[in-house]
Amino acid sequence: MAETDLRAVVLGCLQAVAPEANLADLDPARTFNEQIEIDSVDYLNFVFGIEEALGVRIAEADYPKLSSLNGCLAVLSGQPKQPDECPVP
């Protein structure tokens, strides 16, 4: 999947969990929970949403890497980027 499509899926799943969040100014390198109000249950629902939307199974160990937009794109495109772009919450 092209990166722009993947980006749309990720943001769509995030918006589904937190419809009130303004995602337009989201810094892709910083964690979601630094920028918008989500709790750990939201986070889990977000991961489940991505699994369903993409028809993939995300390994438990990869969950923390999904905590930023860059991290999501790296994990979901299957091409890990530099570790400092995937901050752990």
Place this chain on the structure above:
Amino acid sequence: MDYWGEASAALDGLPGGEGFNIAYEAVDRHVAKGDGDRVAFRFIDRLNTVTTLTYGEVARQSNRFANVLTDLGIRPGDRVFILAGRIPELYVAALGTLKARAILCCLFANFGPEPIRLRLSKAEASVLITTDLLYRRRIEALRPTLTALRDVVVIGATTPATWSYQTLMHAASDAYRIQPTDPDEHALLHFTSGTTGSPKGALHAHGAVVAHRATARYALGLQAGDVYWCNADPGWVTGISYGLVAPLVCGATTVVDSGDFDASRWYQVLQDHQVARWYTSPTALRMLMKGGSALARSFDCSALQHVASVGEPLNPELVRWGRSAFRRDIHDTWWQTETGAIMIATPPDETVTPGAIGRAMPGIEADIVARNGAGGVPAPVAPGAEGELAIRVGWPSMFRGYWGESARYSAVFGGGYYLSGDLMRRDAEGRFWFVSRADEMIKSAGHLIGPFEVESALLEHPAVAEVGVIGKPDPMIGESVKAFVSLRPGHLANEALLKEILGFARSRLGPTLAPREIVFADDLPKTRSGKIMRRVLKARELGITEPDPASSDVDETESEA
């Protein structure tokens, strides 16, 4: 001497017989005995940097904060609120507040502006301690409505119209003499939800520290020097009673992780910090269980001696998983905001009966009662029968009131008991088994959420005519908050409006209290007086036959007859 007399004698009391102060027993007592160099806290921040504070350092810093409050004009009995994540300053400020004999109330940082505003204004908070980020996000806009709030102390960057925590602490002396403190003096305020009406502020006294210590030793096996981890946030009662007070009083070293849940991270904490005693919750355990036992076993958690759980029923499946993941039995405990300390538990030296909570703690007389027993007062039911769990009044950590609401306080007592609202049964061996709540409270991720507070926020949306909120069974978090909404004329029931209302609720309540799911329903079931019947909504959700509206549902606060 009775059990509580002995438990009380095990503490020191303020020097010169000047009473009991929680902060003295938690901190200064150890320093006076020469244990000031023992580590009290190991704080792990989001980036895994560890900051330790010894008992001596906590004593001096909390002294500084008590002086800060005194200089701000805080008097005994004034309400001091803290809104922050699990950072060192929260713990220091909490203990300093108790030293200054002000009443401490910590708020969960995930609360949205509405629950924060309601709690601050209801208790007429004089001072709020928070962080620069939380101040900007939650407090700044509310400030004009909080007329009793004189001072805000901000941790972090300089913020207009607030005091800087760092500046005030730097200027304050690290010597402070705790003034005489009556054991019955109010120390802690914890808000808890109701099915009707706004959240209730349960008050606890300094004397509760006797129960904090005794129960932590008995039910959690806490001893001086143990490395201990409590997952609860100080915004909830467990995070204060067993995340702050009890481990310090016992002389343990408490691990505090300010990060969010992440299975690998949690196992890493257990492994790297050699956690010996761990107090967690079924929701956390289910989230760990989802990752499988293999992940658990890839870490070395062999230092773990005792695992205890609180907040919701510990199902047998979790006990079995605990055995495979940690080679340990998970021991259940039961208590509430109102009881202040653990009332029922399976202690470390007792074999776990999967599904049962355990027996009443020493010094606690627990019964299963019917509210309308013989003579119309609560009285025990037949052995083995289902009924409401009731605790005989008089234990040290029993709550002393709901802030400003004496009628609601007396309503939960009867026949010499505190009535818990939890339906249980007791087996022939004296073990208690949880059945369900007697009321419509929602148990979500271990937090008790009152449907009324959620409904009130939803009703503020211009499109919402009526709303009923229930707990929907959830495999991970026990129950999730679900709202049924009917619309005012002229509003179209569509996906966009649904998202808008959900976002509206989340902006006001914060993610933890807000519904996870909203559905439109134009046929909300009502009592004859027009009250939405949550029980019928719940029955529909569960797919069971609807109770007869005319006979089964009576308004809680008013008789319909």
